[in-house]
Amino acid sequence: xxxxxxxxxxxxxxTLWPDLQDxxxxxxxxxxxxxxxxxxxxxxxxxxxxxxxxDSISEPGTKIFGVExxxxxxxxxxxxxxxxxxxxxxxIAGLDLIASPTEQRRLDELLKKHDFKVVPENARWQFAKAIxxxxxxxxxxxxxxxxxxxxxxxxxxxxxxxxxxxxxxxIHGRENAETDGSELHPFSFxxxxxxxxxxxxxTLVLMKTVAMRDRWQASQNTTKNAAFRDLEHKPxxxxxxxxxxxxxxxxxxx
Numbered sequence: 319x320x321x322x323x324x325x326x327x328x329x330x331x332x333t334l335w336p337d338l339q340d341x342x343x344x345x346x347x348x349x350x351x352x353x354x355x356x357x358x359x360x361x362x363x364x365x366x367x368x369x370x371x372x373d374s375i376s377e378p379g380t381k382i383f384g385v386e387x388x389x390x391x392x393x394x395x396x397x398x399x400x401x402x403x404x405x406x407x408x409x410i411a412g413l414d415l416i417a418s419p420t421e422q423r424r425l426d427e428l429l430k431k432h433d434f435k436v437v438p439e440n441a442r443w444q445f446a447k448a449i450x451x452x453x454x455x456x457x458x459x460x461x462x463x464x465x466x467x468x469x470x471x472x473x474x475x476x477x478x479x480x481x482x483x484x485x486x487x488x489i490h491g492r493e494n495a496e497t498d499g500s501e502l503h504p505f506s507f508x509x510x511x512x513x514x515x516x517x518x519x520x521t522l523v524l525m526k527t528v529a530m531r532d533r534w535q536a537s538q539n540t541t542k543n544a545a546f547r548d549l550e551h552k553p554x555x556x557x558x559x560x561x562x563x564x565x566x567x568x569x570x571x572x
Contacts, residue, residue, distance in 0.1 A: 327351060327405070330432070331407065332512060333432065335347070335512060335514070337431070337432070338428065339513075341425050342412070346409065346410040346504060346516060347408070347515065347516055348408045348497070348500070348517055348522065349406065349408025349458075349525070350406070350408070351406065351407055352514075352522070353522065354404055355509055356507065356516060361393065406456035408460060408525075410459075410461070410494075411459045411461050412501060413461060413462065416461055416489070416490070423487070426487045432447065434457055442479075442488070443458065443459050443490045443491055444459075444492070459492060460491060460494040460497050461491020461493065462493075463478065463493050463495060468481075473493055478491040478493050496521065496524040496525045496528050497525070504517055505517075505518065
């Protein structure tokens with residue numbers, strides 16, 4: 319890792335992530351922090367490859383050794399090689415996790431163990447943990463809406479909830495249609511001895527595009543003050559390695 323990059327969230331993530339994976343191996347890291355770690359990994363792989371050594375790129379069922387990660391825009395042409403920091407974790411929790419009383423109980427214990435507390439205004443899908451006197455790290459759970467009716471989950475006010483209710487325990491998922499299909503072709507990579515799993519690039523693009531649209535719409539709300547409407551103009555850098563099959567198809571004229 320580049321020591322000049324500030325990452326105050328890593329000490330909290332490196333202990334939280336293995337516990338989450340132990341409760342539900344299908345949980346995915348998304349949002350800005352997922353992209354932040356992925357960009358750091360890509361840059362470290364790029365440097366390692368140029369120096370003659372490279373770790374593996376992985377997609378479930380596939381391991382590729384000794385190759386440089388291929389990106390839509392070549393790394394040497396990136397305008398900014400410094401990943402943006404963020405202040406929260408976004409996790410995609412599948413419907414089966416929301417519906418499982420056993421996994422929900424374990425998840426509730428896990429969040430308490432890591433000192434995450436419910437954010438009252440976004441109860442049970444958003445949690446926060448104080449990391450010093452003036453700062454907190456926020457954790458959001460996103461869940462796709464059920465495509466077909468299910469007896470074990472229900473959707474109410476943009477919340478995907480277990481059915482029957484677990485009361486004041488466990489989690490809800492913030493209903494997020496952009497996460498539908500996120501479990502297909504997840505992208506995993508090893509970073510600082512952790513196997514990190516992100517959703518596929520289509521899901522990440524949809525989530526970031528919709529988030530930017532929402533920020534833009536908020537900036538146009540003239541009933542809010544200028545500070546609320548001010549947008550940060552530096553864009554996020556979304557880095558999506560190409561799978562080798564793409565290159566094989568191009569080489570064969572496909």
